[in-house]
Amino acid sequence: MSADDCQDGAAGVYRSSPTGPRVMPPQAPQGGAPPPEASRRWVGGHPSQGLFRPSFWSVTIFALLLSGIGIRAYRDLSRPDAWDYWRETYVSASxxxxxxxxxxxxxxxxxxxxxxxxxxxxxxxxxxxxxxxxxxxxxxxxxxxxxxxxxxxxxxxxxxxxxxxxxxxxxxxxxxxxxxxxxxxxxxxxxxxxxxxxxxxxxxxxxxxxxxxxxxxxxxxxxxxxxxxxxxxxxxxxxxxxxxxxxxxxxxxxxxxxxxxxxxxxxxxxxxxxxxx
Known part of the structure; x- marks a missing residue:
């Protein structure tokens, strides 16, 4: 059987390589683990149509950081002089x-x-x-x-x-x-x-x-x-x-x-x- 017959018999599965023998073209995976992109969790279906869903711990840490900043700001502004300073600087001087x-x-x-x-x-x-x-x-x-x-x-x-x-x-x-x-x-x-x-x-x-x-x-x-x-x-x-x-x-x-x-x-x-x- 000639090389041409082998190529035709395999329905074009093999193809010539410019630097070597004929090789198998890349194919989609059959079963097994999904590609890395598929392991991500997306909201809205397709990755191009949704947003990445943050983990529980990332949301918790962000909330704690935000609350810490808010508490410090409240403590600073709760001082009488802080409000007076803000009013004098941005509203009306005494x-x-x-x-x-x-x-x-x-x-x-x-x-x-x-x-x-x-x-x-x-x-x-x-x-x-x-x-x-x-x-x-x-x-x-x-x-x-x-x-x-x-x-x-x-x-x-x-x-x-x-x-x-x-x-x-x-x-x-x-x-x-x-x-x-x-x-x-x-x-x-x-x-x-x-x-x-x-x-x-x-x-x-x-x-x-x-x-x-x-x-x-x-x-x-x-x-x-x-x-x-x-x-x-x-x-x-x-x-x-x-x-x-x-x-x-x-x-x-x-x-x-x-x-x-x-x-x-x-x-x-x-x-x-x-x-x-």
Whole structure:
């Protein structure tokens, strides 16, 4: 029998190979294990028409991870300051600001640009304050006018350091757009902002109030925390050139203690008294 007869007799089962003898072409498997693709579980029939069905454990692990993230987020947002920070950052700031093109705060006849800020110092006030300074385009020697009952001590310290880094002066007061300055009040954490100025103008009739700092939330060791905070305030005030006597004045009362101008001068809290008449 010829090779052609053998090929024809087998109904074309064999075919010639370009590099060797005739070989059997690939055929579909008959029975046995299905191909790897068939072992997967698909939703919707054919693999091209459905979605891969995840295993029970993968779903469980994903749910646990998601719940862990949710719990941590809830704990963070459940803190009162977290909601205040979110509101101040994205909704409405707790302080307001206005730019005064020119004021003669010390009666020297030299006009200075000023930024007047007022309101409660909130948990996001430091970032807000930097933005306001950038928009106001204050330069070295310009003035920040303060009018506030206080608020966050940490934010106030950052605001004071920002004032010092930019070479700005501070005063407790307000001003209209004509540049006329009026005395105001600055208490509690606001005093830390005021201390950042160089010089620190003491407008006649302006009020500076200090008191012992307190906490909104309960803490484990109030005595240790009070000592830590007192040390921090002492270090800050010393860096700003204010006498350590101010820390003693703060620690003596939980209520606001308004300093006379003579007391503020003796502590070097006020460096330049002025009478804007």
């Amino acid at each position: 302080m307001t600001a206005s730019v005064i093109p020119a004021i003669d705060i010390d009666g020297s006849g030299q006009s200075r640009r000023a930024l007047a800020i007022s309101g409660r110092i909130g948990p996001a006030s430091a970032g807000w304050f930097r933005d306001q300074l950038d928009k106001a385009h204050l330069s070295n020697g310009d003035v920040v006018l303060l009018s506030s009952k206080g608020g966050s001590m940490d934010q106030a310290g950052i605001m004071g350091e920002t004032i010092r880094a930019r070479g700005l002066a501070t005063a407790v007061g307000t001003a209209d757009m004509s540049g006329r300055v009026r005395a105001s009040s600055c208490a509690s954490a606001c005093v830390l902002v005021y201390a950042g100025g160089k010089p620190r103008y003491g407008i006649k009739g302006a009020m500076l109030g200090v008191h012992r700092f307190t906490w909104k939330e309960p803490i484990d060791n109030p005595v240790a925390e009070a000592q830590r905070m007192q040390g921090m305030v002492l270090g800050y005030m010393t860096d700003m050139g204010v006498s350590s006597a101010i820390v003693e004045a703060m620690s003596q009362t939980a209520e606001i203690r308004w300093l006379s101008q003579q007391q503020a001068l003796a502590m070097n809290l006020v460096t330049t008294p002025v009478d804007p008449r």
